[in-house]
Amino acid sequence: MEGVVDFLLRELLTEAGGIDLCVTEFIRITDTRLPTQTFHRICPELKNGCRTRGGTPVHIQFLGNNPEMMAYNAAKAARLGALGIDLNFGCPAKTVNRHKGGAVLLKEPELIHEIVSAVRKAVPAEVPVTAKMRLGYLDSDLALENAQAIESAGANSLVVHARTKLQGYKPPAHWQELVALREALSIPLIANGDIFKVEDAQRCREISGCQDIMIGRGILRDPDLPAAIVASQHTQCQEERWARSLSLIQRFTEKVITPPESPEQEHPYFINNPRRYLDGRLKQWLSMMSKSSTNAQILFEKVKRESCLQTLTHIIQAAS
The missing domain is CATH 1.20.225 (Bacteriocin As-48; Chain A)
Structure with missing residues (x-):
């Protein structure tokens, strides 16, 4: 989450337990080959094997629309020690979308495929390439096409925030729409959106069929939430x-x-x-x-x- 979950908060939140993997704030890619210091500024964990001090792996996230530059910078991140590359096709921010980044790319499944494919070819096979998207931009008509474009381009897993860009963060998250995506894909599908309580995590899993979940705003509201979900501590004081x-x-x-x-x-x-x-x-x-x-x-x-x-x-x- 840009402007909030930086390396310091990642360090503290992972110490609380229940988190298997962190993703950095996104690095905006335009037509520039980024200097090494940019990667270390966004992900100081690179100096610690790309893990938090507690040992939780950290993947570096990129956002952009230029396949060549996305690939070049992803390859550099891998050389610096990144344990994984995550691609952001879900950011709903107006400024980001206006510059053709984030969720606006969900209008163009072909370009998404090109970006993921370029990054996948540029980084070593042992470095996972993952992606996050929303159900769509104005509607979810292209949700399956986008998900399949990401999979066919070689992504190792996909996170889906169960809303469109137009829906923003307005409740509810439409977890039921993840079922068709999960059934159509062979790569792991990770559910995201409106998980603020242990009960939300359980309902999300039941409705979507996804066993893995990603938490963003929920962990900021309740830093103990991941550990509580793992332990299923319903009645905890x-x-x-x-x-x-x-x-x-x-x-x-x-x-x-x-x-x-x-x-x-x-x-x-x-x-x-x-x-x-x-x-x-x-x-x-x-x-x-x-x-x-x-x-x-x-x-x-x-x-x-x-x-x-x-x-x-x-x-x-x-x-x-």
Whole structure:
């Protein structure tokens, strides 16, 4: 999720358990051969075998419409140590779509096939190439054609967000429409969309028939959700769940304000720009958590108008 789930949040969220694989924020590909520093900025985990510190694999995600440049940059990412390449055909953002990226490409199954095929041929066979798409742009008429284009181009798996671009994030997610796709494909189909609770994950699996699920907004609302889904902890005390989420928030804050022992230990902007995190991403994260947690809402109300970093830190660390 662009602007939210960067390497720091990936590190903390995977420590909580229940996550098998992470995908980076997308790297926008135009007609440029990207420098090495771009890959390390988006995916500092490359220096750790492309895994979080807890050992969870991280795949590098690309977004663009130029097959040649997508292939070139994917090949470079693989040479740098990427464990997998993920292609974004699902982003609904207007700016991205206006520049012919993300979900707008679902109007052109042939181009999608060309992009996936070029990337697949450019990276070593042992490096998985995966893709994410929506059901379509304005409607789902081309959903099967797009899915089959991705499969026939050599993708190893496919994630489908069960809405069109036009539907945005308006409930409900149409998990039932994944059935026909799953039955038509031989590669794994992974379900995505509106998984905010353990019960949502179970219903999604029952309706779609997909055993694997991808969680985006749900993990920001409830960082303990993946572990709860794995353990199927229906009756777990909400106070216990909040205590674990609060611990993540407090560790997030500590990592932002604590300088590393050496310049190489952490990514540079981790040291140089704590305001970006505490007065930006932390508030954004708490705002999303507030949709599912009263405790998070209370804490968000305390910090949302505060801009002093010292005061923000004190409020977070004093929370209980």
